[in-house]
Amino acid sequence: MHMRSVAGVILLIGLFLILSSVVVSCAPDKSAPELETSIVPTNAAEDVLVSGTNITAEQMVAEIEPFVDVECLDCHTDEATLRELAKPEESTEGLSTGPG
């Protein structure tokens, strides 16, 4: 009796595996194709030299005047102040219809 039960379970598992493989093989292939990774779109040549000079943008920035606009940053980095000063948005009803 015990042997028959075990055989029944094995049979059920076997049927389940067969059924699963059929389902999987019938499913549409939505996978992404293998890409040819050796060919990769490239960006433009680096735009680092300042026009008409041999210095880079980074070097030029380093040569500019020291940062003094602290009042601008004091306010615009202060979330609480910005929240307080922000004007409430006027809700404009969408007039357009259909896909844009």
Add this chain to the structure above:
Amino acid sequence: MEPWQRVWIDANTYATDIHSLINCTECHQGQSVEDMEVAHTNMVASPTDQTDVSCAKCHPAITAASANSLHNTLAGYDTALHERSIPENHLTIENMESYHCDSCHATCGDCHISQPKSVGGGLLQGHTFLEEPTMSRNCTACHGSRVKDEYYGAHEEIPSDVHFRARMACNDCHTGDEMHGITTADAAHRYDGAQGPSCESCHKAEIGAGSGILQHEIHGTESISCQVCHSVTYSNCINCHVERNEDDIAFFAVEQNWLGFYIGHNVLRDGDRPYEYVTVRHVPIDENSFSFYGENLLPNYSNRPTWAYSTPHNIQRNTPQTQSCTSCHGNDAIFLTADKVAPEELEANADIIVPAAPPLPEGYENVITGEVAPTEAPATDGGDFWGGSSDTETPEATESTGDGFWGDSSDTEATPAPEADFWGGAEEPAATPTEEGSFWGSD
């Protein structure tokens, strides 16, 4: 994005940006003083609107090229509208464009610092300059109804683009060179000049003779564009009209749109796009689209097709077309035959209309690939499977009824898990296009 967030500078991240070394007033003008009114007097909120006095100082090559890019010139609109008009109407058309089209104009800041103004603006990452624009908050914020919806798989039962499922963002294909107009200098419209990007850039070995792929071997590289076999139903719009209300707010109305898939003749056929057949979609225009601004502004309406060369962004490896040879050969349902074109547009589209689907050539047997296991056969009478209709002169809005064709429509693979790099900041809400933030593209 809340109003305060739009102008909030993140001190932590911006401090790591080389641009933070530059004084604010160098680009924004105004004054650095405590009094807000005084500080903002003569301030320039979007200094990159004038690239020659801001970005160009350090990025002269890119800004010079960008000045001639389609993102800056919006030349595609003029190309399409001028061809349908006459010089006497150009000024009126340009006035119309200033209300309805120019909001698509993209400056350096619209891609690298802020969300585009057309979707409300606002700093992307606390004023940190992003070398690569984000997909959701920059690119598809404007390119929404067609590119975004198709690429993301927003249309019910139509899966997202295979490249999207492979977690590719816009700039994985559309390079900085292209966006900055370096490889597309002086283009009159988006399909002017060499293809960039092209499928061959990554799939060279899989295309044409020698690919080892039967269908590619047979069709070669000049008979059909890749999209003819590898894209699926996409958006088509018709009868767009623009107006302004009493408060001078511009708006539009698209009276009809539907999902469909159509193969037409390629009127842009040249060395860059040698295909005989391409996918075509109806563009959102009709003869009276701009009648609010004047009568008969498009007297030469038939000079340009209303079914335009198209490259839908919903590429799939297996599609209804790839099932068998007769999915396309002899199947008028998926070709732009005359009965699918409105009578008043037959003249404009004469060169695109396909008299009948090409039959399976002699000597060829129908090959069923077996790569897709449809539960519903493709329609052969212009039915709903293709999302189109051949029994009406003007297709009605329809949706594919190919239930089960794509398998489980709740495919979890189609929606990548949030990831900051991929989405461009998962913590931030995606931009919601306003009525002016539409992507009309240019046909």
